[in-house]
Amino acid sequence: MxxxxxxxxxxxxxxxxxxxxxxxxxxxxxxxxxxxxxxxxxxxxxxxxxxxxxxxxxxxxxxxxxxxxxxxxxxxxxxxxxxxxxxxxxxxxxxxxxxxxxxxxxxxxxxxxxxxxxxxxxxxxxxxxxxxxxxxxxxxxxxxxxxxxxxxxxxxxxxxxxxxxxxxxxxxxxxxxxxxxxVARDMVVYARRNGHEPQASAMLRYRSHLDDTVHHAQDLLDARFDQPLPLSALAAAVGVSDRTLTRLFTRATGLTPLRYQQTLRLERAEHLISHGTTVDAAAGAVGFADARMLRRLRAREH
The missing domain is CATH 3.40.50.880 (Class I glutamine amidotransferase (GATase) domain)
Incomplete structure (x- = not known):
């Protein structure tokens, strides 16, 4: 308590x-x-x-x-x-x-x-x-x-x-x-951080919208970003079609659901790597089948 x-x-x-x-x-x-x-x-x-x-x-x-x-x-x-x-x-x-x-x-x-x-x-x-x-x-x-x-x-x-x-x-x-x-979503406010700094987490950075369907999808992705979550299953869970979810998600966040999930994985992997985890081990921990995708995402990001 x-x-x-x-x-x-x-x-x-x-x-x-x-x-x-x-x-x-x-x-x-x-x-x-x-x-x-x-x-x-x-x-x-x-x-x-x-x-x-x-x-x-x-x-x-x-x-x-x-x-x-x-x-x-x-x-x-x-x-x-x-x-x-x-x-x-x-x-x-x-x-x-x-x-x-x-x-x-x-x-x-x-x-x-x-x-x-x-x-x-x-x-x-x-x-x-x-x-x-x-x-x-x-x-x-x-x-x-x-x-x-x-x-x-x-x-x-x-x-x-x-x-x-x-x-x-x-x-x-x-x-x-x-x-x-x-909490921010329930209060209908932006999840903001310091005004002179970028959002420190993708889970907060892409929450500055009021689309409830997209928030629901993000909740699922936030909780299961390291697991396989096909677009069809995600769309069914929030009660819309694949195409509608992609359209709503992209409009609200600027990312597709897949790109959002990859961003969460990349962010977590970078944290693990910064604390001494190898790239291969970090890739496995965040849900990538092998380290090649993680290396490509890191190269693109940097």
Whole structure:
């Protein structure tokens, strides 16, 4: 069981909180055991959008596998942010010291800075306060204009909706990109990653569409990319003809189903090879009958 605890301050932005909360809740719906909790220094908490929230005043017992998230709040400047008590800041530090992960959305990076968790680490925040964050915490490296950063179990994201990207990244890190893509699909959002970097996984890179039939086919291919899966069987499984599936799949992803499966195999093979597996062994592990096809795909890719 993993606890996801949101540290809330007065004036918290609802989407800063609701975006990652929805992502982890959806992952729990798919069988990944998350328990969400909300702590604050006052039981009834005003939000930036006017909807009051009820939070607990005490922290649950947390272990290294658990996560604390600090959503952002409404403030013109980080210096003018709401006060956060020394005990709550100490709880952030202690959790990280014990091997846990801490994360922030938008202005929530200010809380991590006050706790001393940004020193010597890469971080980001909303573009309106990036310069101020860099001035306030000169020992931190503020990365501008990216969706999120991750550095030594300190994960920070940009403004508002980027909290969803942060949550999807953490889900992908813990459970793999297929689960993150499944969550993104259920939430009807793009499975995005850092804005300045390409998608790190084909399972995420080709999910930026809303065609449910193609998503279903991709789910099957993601789960069985190392097994024979003829086009006719794939089409039958999603309830369309071979020709229709090829047309829909190509329109949504730019690839045929076969090329998508080969891309998944190639990506996994490259990972194995980079960790010392021979080309022949990697080819067998990802489902190629022999290594010649893998060598041809690698040559074409490079």
């Amino acid at each position: 993993s606890h996801i605890v949101f540290l809330l301050v007065p004036g918290v932005h609802l989407l800063d909180l609701a975006g990652p909360a929805q992502a982890f809740s959806t992952a729990a719906d798919f069988g990944h055991p998350y328990t969400l909790g909300y702590v604050a220094e006052q039981a009834l908490l005003p939000t930036a959008q006017g909807l009051p929230l009820v939070a607990r005043l005490d922290w649950p017992e947390l272990g290294p596998e658990d996560l604390i998230v600090v959503p952002g709040w409404r403030a013109r400047t980080l210096a003018g942010s709401p006060a956060i008590g020394a005990a709550f800041l100490r709880s952030l530090r202690d959790h990280h010291d014990r091997g846990g992960t801490v994360a922030s959305v938008c202005a929530g990076a200010e809380a991590l800075g006050r706790a001393g968790l940004l020193d010597g680490r890469r971080c980001t925040t909303h573009h309106d306060v990036q310069d101020e964050l860099a001035r306030r915490y000169p020992r931190a490296t503020v990365v501008r204009d990216v969706l999120y950063t991750a550095d030594d179990r300190v994960v920070t994201s940009a403004g508002i909706a980027s909290g969803i990207d942060l949550a999807l990244h953490l889900i992908a890190t813990r459970h793999g990109p297929a689960v993150a893509a499944q």
